[in-house]
Amino acid sequence: MRILAVANQKGGCGKTTVAVNLACALADRGRRVLLVDLDPQAHATAALGVDPAEVHQNLYDVLTASEDRQVTLDRILIERGENLFLAPSAVFLSAVEQELSGVPGREERLLKAIRGLDQFFRYIILDCPPSLGLLTFNALRAAGEVLVPVEPSSFSLRGIQLLQDSVEILENASGHALRVYPIANNINLRTRFGRAVLEEIRQRFGERAMKTIIPPSTRVKEAAALGRPLPWFDPSNSATRAFKNLAWEILSQEEEPEIKALEERIESQASPHLVEEGQVLFRYQDPQASTVYVVGEFNNWTPNQEARLEPKGQGLFETRIDLKPGIYQYRFIVDGRWVEDPENPRTAPAPFGGVNSVLEVRGEKEKTQEEAEAAS
Numbered sequence: 001m002r003i004l005a006v007a008n009q010k011g012g013c014g015k016t017t018v019a020v021n022l023a024c025a026l027a028d029r030g031r032r033v034l035l036v037d038l039d040p041q042a043h044a045t046a047a048l049g050v051d052p053a054e055v056h057q058n059l060y061d062v063l064t065a066s067e068d069r070q071v072t073l074d075r076i077l078i079e080r081g082e083n084l085f086l087a088p089s090a091v092f093l094s095a096v097e098q099e100l101s102g103v104p105g106r107e108e109r110l111l112k113a114i115r116g117l118d119q120f121f122r123y124i125i126l127d128c129p130p131s132l133g134l135l136t137f138n139a140l141r142a143a144g145e146v147l148v149p150v151e152p153s154s155f156s157l158r159g160i161q162l163l164q165d166s167v168e169i170l171e172n173a174s175g176h177a178l179r180v181y182p183i184a185n186n187i188n189l190r191t192r193f194g195r196a197v198l199e200e201i202r203q204r205f206g207e208r209a210m211k212t213i214i215p216p217s218t219r220v221k222e223a224a225a226l227g228r229p230l231p232w233f234d235p236s237n238s239a240t241r242a243f244k245n246l247a248w249e250i251l252s253q254e255e256e257p258e259i260k261a262l263e264e265r266i267e268s269q270a271s272p273h274l275v276e277e278g279q280v281l282f283r284y285q286d287p288q289a290s291t292v293y294v295v296g297e298f299n300n301w302t303p304n305q306e307a308r309l310e311p312k313g314q315g316l317f318e319t320r321i322d323l324k325p326g327i328y329q330y331r332f333i334v335d336g337r338w339v340e341d342p343e344n345p346r347t348a349p350a351p352f353g354g355v356n357s358v359l360e361v362r363g364e365k366e367k368t369q370e371e372a373e374a375a376s
C-alpha cells in the first residue's frame with residue numbers, strides 16, 4: 001500500500017483538485033484507492049458528490065475516537081465508484097486540534113486508523129488543509145510520499161523560496177524519510193510565463209518534480225461543482241489527460257518489473273528528441289488512445305502508415321522519423337482528434353486555429369558553430 005499526502009500550506013494551489021482527480025485516475029487503472037479528506041472545508045468530499053452535512057460519521061469521529069467511543073476508519077468509508085472510496089470530512093474536523101490538545105500520540109491518530117486497511121487498498125491519498133496544523137501533521141506521519149502542487153500565481157522569487165521552505169518543513173515535520181514531489185498545476189505552457197515557471201521548478205527541484213504538468217481548464221471547476229471527478233465528467237479534456245499521465249507516472253514508480261522496464265525505455269527528455277544522427281523520436285502517452293499519428297511539415301500533414309506511432313503497451317506510443325536539420329511544425333492525431341504535443345512546450349499559432357507544436361532539428365555544423373560562439 002502506498003500512502004500519498006497532497007500538501008502545501010498555500011491555499012488554493014490545487015491540492016484538492018490533484019488529490020480527487022489522481023485518486024480517480026488511479027482507480028481507473030484498476031487500483032483500489034481510498035481518498036481521505038483531511039480538510040474541514042470538505043472540498044474533496046463535495047467534489048466526490050457527497051454532501052458533508054448529510055454524512056452520519058466522518059473523519060472527526062475517527063480521529064477523536066476513545067476507549068468508550070470507538071469508530072474505526074472502515075466504518076466511515078463511502079464507495080464512490082469502481083475502486084474508489086472516500087473517508088469524508090465535515091466542518092467539525094476543525095475542532096480536532098483543540099480537542100486533542102495535550103493528548104499524547106495525537107499526531108499518530110490517522111496512521112493508527114489506517115493500519116489494517118493494507119489488504120483493502122493499494123493507494124491512500126490524503127487531501128490536506130492549507131495549514132501546517134495537527135491535521136497536516138497526521139497526514140505526514142501516515143504518508144510515505146507527498147505531492148506538493150505549485151501554481152503560477154504563487155510564483156515569483158519569493159514564491160519559490162516559500163515552496164522550498166515548505167518542502168523542508170514538510171520533511172522535518174513528518175519525523176521520517178518522506179519523498180516529496182512538486183507537481184506543476186494550472187500552468188499554461190503556451191505562455192512565456194508558464195514556460196518560465198516550469199523551467200524554474202525543474203531547476204530548483206530537478207528529478208524530484210513530477211514530469212506531468214496539469215494545464216488550466218475551466219472544466220476542473222465545473223466538475224468539482226457538480227461533484228464528479230474530472231476524468232469521469234469529461235474524459236477527453238486536456239486536464240483529464242494530464243491526470244491520467246500523472247497516475248501513470250505514479251504507477252511507474254512502483255516496483256513492478258513490467259512497469260520498471262517500461263520506465264527505463266522512456267528517456268527523461270521531453271518528446272520529441274534526436275535519438276541518433278538525423279532520427280527523431282516522437283512519443284505520445286495516453287492509456288485511453290488507440291491510434292496515434294504524427295503529422296507535420298515533414299510529411300505534408302498526411303496521416304499515412306509511416307506517420308503512425310507504434311503502441312508500446314500501457315498507453316505509450318512511439319515512432320522514429322528521419323529528419324533533416326530545420327524547424328518543423330507538427331501535431332498528433334489521436335483517435336481522429338488533432339492535438340498538440342503535451343510534452344513539448346514550444347508552440348506556434350496554427351493557420352486554422354489552435355496551436356502547432358514546434359520542433360527544431362539541429363545539424364552538426366550548426367551545433368559546432370554555436371559551441372564555438374559559446375566558447376569565444
Ligand SMILES: Nc1ncnc2c1ncn2[C@@H]1O[C@H](COP(=O)(O)OP(=O)(O)OP(=O)(O)O)[C@@H](O)[C@H]1O
Nearest residue numbers: 011012013014015016017130186215216217220221
Ligand atoms: N488546473 C486547473 N485548472 C483550472 N482551475 C483549477 C485548476 N486547479 C485548480 N483549479 C481551481 O482553483 C481553485 C483552487 O483549487 P483547489 O481547491 O484544488 O486548491 P486547494 O489547494 O485544495 O485549496 P485549499 O487550500 O483551499 O484546500 C478551485 O476553484 C479549482 O477548481
Ligand SMILES: [Mg+2]
Nearest residue numbers: 015016039043
Ligand atoms: Mg483543498
